[in-house]
Structure formats: structure tokens, C-alpha cells
Amino acid sequence: MMTTRSADHAPDYSPAEMQAVFLSRDLTDGELGAAGASAAIPMAAMLLARLRHAPNLSIAGEMFVNPYPKQLWSSMLDDRALGACEAAETFLELFAHSHRGLDFFFHNGMQIDQYGNINLHHIGGTIDAPVMRGPGAANISYAVTSRRFYICTTVHTKRTFVPKVDFITSPGYLQGPESYHAAGLQYGPKYCVTPLAVMDFDPETFRMRLKSVHEGISVDHVIAQTDFELLVPEHVEITDPPAPNELQLLRDVVDPKGLLRS
Amino acid sequence: MMTTRSADHAPDYSPAEMQAVFLSRDLTDGELGAAGASAAIPMAAMLLARLRHAPNLSIAGEMFVNPYPKQLWSSMLDDRALGACEAAETFLELFAHSHRGLDFFFHNGMQIDQYGNINLHHIGGTIDAPVMRGPGAANISYAVTSRRFYICTTVHTKRTFVPKVDFITSPGYLQGPESYHAAGLQYGPKYCVTPLAVMDFDPETFRMRLKSVHEGISVDHVIAQTDFELLVPEHVEITDPPAPNELQLLRDVVDPKGLLRS
Amino acid sequence: MTAATGRKTKRIRFDEIGGFLANTIEDGDLLAIGGLFKQGRPLALIREVIRQRLTALKIISSPGSGFDVDLLIAAGCVAETFLPAVTLETHMCPSFRRAVEAGTITAHCVDALSVVGGFLAAANGVPFQPVAAWKGSDVIKYNPLIREITCPFTGEKLFATKAIRPKLALLHAQEADEFGNIRHLSTMTYADQMIARSADTVLVSVDRIVPSGDIISRPRETSIPCIYVDAVVEIPFGAHPTGSFPNYSIDEAHIDSYATYAEAARKGSPTGDANLQAYIERHVIAPQDQEGYLTTVGGDTRMEELVAEAQAL
């Protein structure tokens, strides 16, 4: 339970930039993917992948195809955030995505649990009488229609990383293999990417497992910020930092206004 | 069983013009209607109504709204026949029409029977082994979704006006009130308009009834051209011929190339 | 052939909106709102709903909503919501949160496919839309719009979402002719077309009324044909503070300032409720017309900035 390297200096990139770069590397040329509403990091990841190694990656949310924004915005679902596009669609496309499906999607959550389930509905109480009511989620169908998804959150604390979500807005691996298969689910989260670390899921137990910590972050810190028993392998890598050309493309072309650094 | 007037001279308008003018008068301002593919007379009727007394009549087939063609064409479902339009839609609209419904629609038939049922599928044999296979019908749903329809045919012979159609492509009053109500039908044909005459349907028996004969056509001729017992009232009017301003609008604006006279 | 003379206009004046609402919607009815999140929301029409003191409304929208719904709730107009996501994106919606947590409104647990499927079914004239997704989510356990169904061909179990027929839909678009042919110039149309086809009555605000000949010259660009529209009203900056691209962008600063008032009220600040109601009085109740409203939000100077931001995209 130790990191292979440690960094003495503060990284010259932001956590959000690290997240975007990590995710971009995992996207493959020719794939079709989408992200939800608040999706600056996922949008950056897709745009960077398209520029760097995946020119045939298609970005198709419910209502547009292949946007070419001049800068990043916190939203992804208005004209401002899309810039020019190859096609403008409507919510009819929501159903169309169910047909051929997506290769990947990005989820966020107020609560994320050890099986990668996501909660955006309420914390405490019940759905009808919540202590804290969240925004809800526009689209919960991608757990079924997207061949993999990523959990990407800008907050990694014990309040967000809980043993069991109070409400399953979008399912990850439910309560593990038995419940997952019983529900007829076929796909699930591949990575959970936070400002601190990258987690994947143990193929036997479907529980969240530390994969790598970002430069300057200790394994113990990640454990301390997680309110469930994170599986931690003997050897935890440091997340491969952004290469100069990745950072340059990200800053010069994808995010010239520095949204990911603000 | 006699006509109230007889005409010694040949009318100075064609049977198709008479049909278009008669139908146009029955369309009311503010209504929404459509016609199928081979629909020169219905199109003329709608355009004439819009010009003469129904400026708020909406013409909306499955795939366009309010066309402004420069001339009539035999088809109604290509760009040529539409001219400019207020909106271009797609076949999705086929379903949309099921929601609010139409006020009126026009049908044609290879066979038309005494209850206003229409056959466009086959004559003789069975649907799987027909003696004569017809074109079929694109849309059979208007019997349910259009609040009334007109049967408009350019052929009035014993071959087309048969006691019972070999195949019900689109239902009229089926086999009369009992079967009509049992099938859950609510709407039906209002008039059957041919080059010879106008028929309506007896409200008790739902059987076809002669309403008026066109100028120059005798009641006996209509009876002779009809292979079922047409109900004929004591007194049969002559169809009110096109008024000068109707004919002028029809020829100058709607049908300047004279398709209805060819 | 040219357009018929004698055709009735569907154009109404700003001062006729109140009467139109009075004739088409009552307390407790289902109201549908077009646009999504911070784009294409018919805010000028929404403010008139508040001025009409409508109450106990049921609110439905395209799957993403925020500012206008929060404002309607703060003004006491809402009893129930059928909204998949309610957020200001950079903030949660304070009045929505507060009302749901206090139990003063019922926020039904729905998602995008159930709402869009419901509009689609209504637009298609059928009682339900099949949906093949949703496995494993708690949303389906509480969603009042859905039932299980068996496919008559494959025998597979899937879901049906119920047709949604709003009493009134309020939409905003960029252009229309006076006969109610609507043209979106924005890239995003969201669910506006489906909502127009599903609602009993449709009122659309537009940035600009254009000549009928302009609509007829480009029929493919008509997004909602006149047969689905009951009235159209020209309201410059009628979507403000949401955006109406490509004409003007989103007034994030105004939305933030509203959120600050609403969040303070939610947190029980001593002056919170008074300040939130003062916002409503100043921006919603007091203005006599759109020009009056625009004066309260920065007038021409601010509008020119929003136009410039949209043009720079």
C-alpha cells in the first residue's frame, strides 16, 4: 500500500485537467459517446481525444452531433457550449440512442457508492420526504444503452463516496454480481475519476478499487476521503500526468479560457 | 325518380371540375384536411375553398402544411405538386394526425360498395392469390382519425360500384349499422362524388343514396352504371353547376394548365 | 398561387397574454414549458403566469429545467412537478429544494425517457410509448408515468410511459409568421416540437415576427407548423434571462443574483423571504410590459452585451 513515486512539487496542471486527460486516453478512435448536462471535463476529454488520437470519435448527445466549440463551458446542452455542429437533433434522438447504443457515457453524482451506483435525487429521508433534494437526473437509460460509462466527479469526500447511496438514480453494479445479473444489467462503470485518483471495479466482487492516485496525492488521503472500504492493491501507480502535447492541445485548442483551471 | 331540370346543352365545364367545385363548397373555413397520393380533384377542391370562402382552411397531408402550387398535378405527394409550403414535415406526421385528427380526408377506390367501403387491394381470388392485384393503399387510418371523408372517383361504372367489395382496404359503413358499431367505428363517408352524380348515405341503413345528378346526366344512367341497388329519393336535384366565379378561380388560379379538363 | 386573403392572424399583443392565459389554463392544470435549462425558456410568458396568480399548477418541461420553475415555485404557483432534472447547473435550484424538502410541492420522480416518451406518445396519438431501458434504477420504482408491459412479438418485458397531454404549452422561438408557423434558428430545439404536438393549446413567444412569404420560401426550416399553434406573440428578449440563440445569450449574472436571493431564503436568512419576494415584485409583478421588465434587468446596455456574446460564439 504505497505509491511508486512521490511528487515534491505541485503539479503544473489542475486536477480537472488531469481528469480530462486521463479520460481522453481511454476513448478509442471510431467510438460514439455522449455526456450529460454539467459536463466540462467529459467534453474536454472527448474533444482532446478527437484532436489527439481519435479523429473518428463521434460526440453525439441527445440533440447534436459533433460539436466544435471555441471554448469550454460548464454546460454542454446549449448553443453556447456547442459552437458549430455537424447536425442539430431533438429529444427524439434520446430514443434513437437506445437502438444502436453508445460506446460510452459520463455520469456524475451527489453520492457515489462502492458499487458505482449514483445518486442525484435525495440525501436522507425518502424520495417523497427528503432531507436534501438533489437535482434529479435527466437521463438514466445509459446504464442500459451505453456499453460502458465513466463516473467523473469534481468532489471526492466522505460525503460523496458513501457505502450505499440513499437512492439509485443510475445503477452501477447495484449490490454486487448477484443483484447486477438479476436486474438484467449488461454494462457498468469502467472508471471512477476524481480530483484525487482513478478507481476501477474488481471483476470478482464489482467493488470499487483504487487504480492510481494523481501526482501529489497519497493513497492514505484517498482512503481518508472515502467513506467505504476502498479495495487497494499492493501496488498503486501514480496516474500518468498529462504529457506536454496533451496539455498544450487542451489549453490552446480545447479550453483556451482555462475553465478547467478555474 | 326524375330530375328536376334537364340540360339540353353540353356543360361548359368538365366532370372533374364539377366534382372539385362540389367538394370545395362542402369544406368549411377553419377545417384541417388532407388527401392521398392521386388527388388532383381533392387538391383542387381544397385550394378553391381556401381561395373562395375558407381562407383559414389548413391543408396538411402527412408531410407538408399549406402548399401553394402554381398548377395542379396528378400526384399530391412530391415537391412538384406542392410548390411552396408553410412547413415541410416527414412521415412522423402520420402519427401526429392520429392525435388531433383531421376534419376531412378524400378516398378513391378500384371498387366502392353500397356501404361506402373501398377496395384498392385485389379483385377476384384472395389477397394471397388475386385475379387482379391493385396498388394497395398507403394510409388506411383516416377512417378512424378523420371526422368525415369523401369518396371521389373519376370512374363510375358497374365494375367500380359493386354490391360488396372483394377486400375492405378502408372501411366505410362495413355491412351497415350493426357491423359498423360493432367494429367501434365513429366516422364514415359523407359523400361519394363521381363524374355522374353525388351520393350520400341513408342515415338509417347507411346505404348509398343518390343525392344529385350532374347537369346532363340522367338518373337512369347513374342507376345503369351502378351494380347495386342505389337508393333513389322521389326527387333528385341536379348538382348545382359551377358558378362563374368558381370556375374562374378554378381555371385562372388553381388549375391554369387545365388538368381537370384533360 | 398566393396566400388567401381573409386569413385570421394568430398574433396577439403583449397586453393580450393575460387574457389568453385566463381562457386556456386554470389553477391545478398541467402546464408544459419549452426550451431546456437556460436556453429557449419562455420567461416573459412565465412572468405573466405569475402575474395572473395561477396556483396549484402541475409543471412539466423538456427534461432539463431550472430558473423559471424555481421562480414559479417561489411565487407560489406550483403544486406538482414532473421534471427529470431541476438545476441552475452552477447551483441547485433553491426554491425547488426548499419546497420539496418542506413538503409543500410534490416532485414526481421521472426521467428523460418517461417525459419525452410521454410527449411523443401524445404527439403520435397513442396512449403510451414503449421504453426499453431503466433496469436497475430506483427512478422506475416511484415514477407515476410508467407501467410494465410485455412485447406482443418477443415476449420480453419492457416499460410503457403514459401519454402526456398538457393543458397549455408555453414555448419560445426566434421567428414566426403571424399565422403561427414557428422557426427555431437555434441549434437546439430540445422537445419544443413534441410539446407543441402534445398540448391542447400552444402559445409561442418569438424574438421577431417575419412575413409569411419568408416562411413559405424555406418550408424545411419551419420547426412547428401553424396547425399546432394557437397564438404567437413577439416579445423582444422574451426568453431573458435564458438565452435565445443566435440572437442573444444567457444572462448568467442575473440568474446568479436570483439564486443568491432564493438561496438566502431557503437557508432561512432573516431577510431572505422579503428579498426574494422583492425580486418577484420588482421583476415580475411591477413591470407593465416587456420594456418595463428589461429596464429592471439592465436595459439596452445589458441586452447589447447579451447580443454581442451570442454573436461571438
Next chain:
Amino acid sequence: MTAATGRKTKRIRFDEIGGFLANTIEDGDLLAIGGLFKQGRPLALIREVIRQRLTALKIISSPGSGFDVDLLIAAGCVAETFLPAVTLETHMCPSFRRAVEAGTITAHCVDALSVVGGFLAAANGVPFQPVAAWKGSDVIKYNPLIREITCPFTGEKLFATKAIRPKLALLHAQEADEFGNIRHLSTMTYADQMIARSADTVLVSVDRIVPSGDIISRPRETSIPCIYVDAVVEIPFGAHPTGSFPNYSIDEAHIDSYATYAEAARKGSPTGDANLQAYIERHVIAPQDQEGYLTTVGGDTRMEELVAEAQAL
């Protein structure tokens, strides 16, 4: 941000169509054809299907079809049709009639809602589409695509039409970029968009390939996004003898001349079959490319007439 470099083109050459077909469709498969009646039918692609000697095809289309289906039947390519209406409008379809009456093809008894509903269901990723119509018609008694279903909300009986997933769709449009973003300029798009979303593979012929920047400058006008298109081929007058508005009109005279041959063959004229097969040999089998085909149908002179007719509308 500009388009990525290294993006693969989806544009193929005319002489690659045969290979594309060989890789994507086999004898007996379900082939979908875009357009309707005499507009927007991908005739150059259909002629290549005949040249490939494909047989026993099942043919589906938007609800109206005619010339191309009749030609495919005359050429011996077809075993079954799922076509609501089959007509040349001014004539019935001779080869279709002849084959159905002789029992050499099976013409399934379907209507517009069952076919459009089937495309819609497939495009929507669901196994069926509900339909609330059809009472009283004999079409539903024989239609293989439909079943009765009960609404889970209202208990009412209605129908379900089965999702249709063609193996290959052939479409024709006016413009596309090389990445497969398709733009119809015609007023009528019919079911092309739904067909593209429902088929396993989609090949589109267009009158003209345009720069990608042109597509991006007007995203609302893209009718079929590249994600639903596998290959695109520029074929001038590729819809001939059907029309591709606003670029060129329908060649009624050519369709009439075909109908005369086919009708004589149907009626058993002594030279009927030979003349019909000579038509196919001359216009379909012999031409090496589109230029060769156009020469057989009147060449530039005739094409200029059809362009002029479209422009005069």
C-alpha cells in the same frame, strides 16, 4: 476548434458501389428504399443491385413506391414486398401486378402506419410501436407486422406494429459531406430519416458532395447525421427517372416508356418479355457508369430539361 485531421472519409466511388453491396447484403435480405413514388428514389443504387444479380430480396420502402420496385421485380431480384402502395400513379405497376397475380412474389398486406411505425420503433430502439387506428379494415387481418395489444394505463385494445430493421437502406438526397452528413434540400423527406435510423447499414447517393464546413455552418439543415450513414456516393442525376428536387424533376416520359414495355409483357404480348428484358439490358446492365446510363436516357439535353422543369416550380 476545427475539424480533426485524420478523419476517415465515407465517400465511395461509383465503381465501389458493387463491392459495398457485396459486403452488406445477401440474397434473401430485407432491403429498404428511401424516397416516395417518383421522388428521391436511389435509382442508380437500385440499378447496381440488379447488376449484382441479387435475388429473393425482401423489399420495404416508405409507404409509396413504384418504378424502382417494379424494375427490381422485372429483373428477378424480389421474393417478398412489404409495401403499402405500389403504383406509377398514372398507371398501375405492371411487373408487380403480374408477379403477384402469378404468385411468383408475396406482396404482404401492410399499410403506412404499420411500415412507418415499424421504422419508428426500430429507430427508437423499442420492439414495437403502438397504433390506435385500423378499425374495420381487412388490411389488419392479413398484415404480418401487427398484433393486438392492451394499453397498460387505459385498458383499451389497440395494435402494435413490429420494429423493422432492414439489412441495408438505400437512400438518395441532394447534398452530403464526405463524412456522411446528409442534407435534403427537397421539401419532402418522407421516411428517409427514420429508415436511416432503423437499418443496419445505410448507403446514400447524393447529387453533390459539399465541403464539411458547409454542413457545419448550417447544422439544423443536416437531415441525417453521419452517425447513421456508412457510405455516401456522389451520382449526378442518381435518382433519375425519379426527381431530386429542387435540382431536377421527374422524367415522366421515361417512366411511361418503361411502363409500356412492362405492361405489354404483363399482357403476354409476343415480344413483351423480350422488350422488357431489352430495356433492362440497355439501361441497367450495359452502362458501365452513370454517364453511360444517362446517355441511354437522353443525355445532357434531357437532363437540362428536367433541371429547367424543377427550377420553374
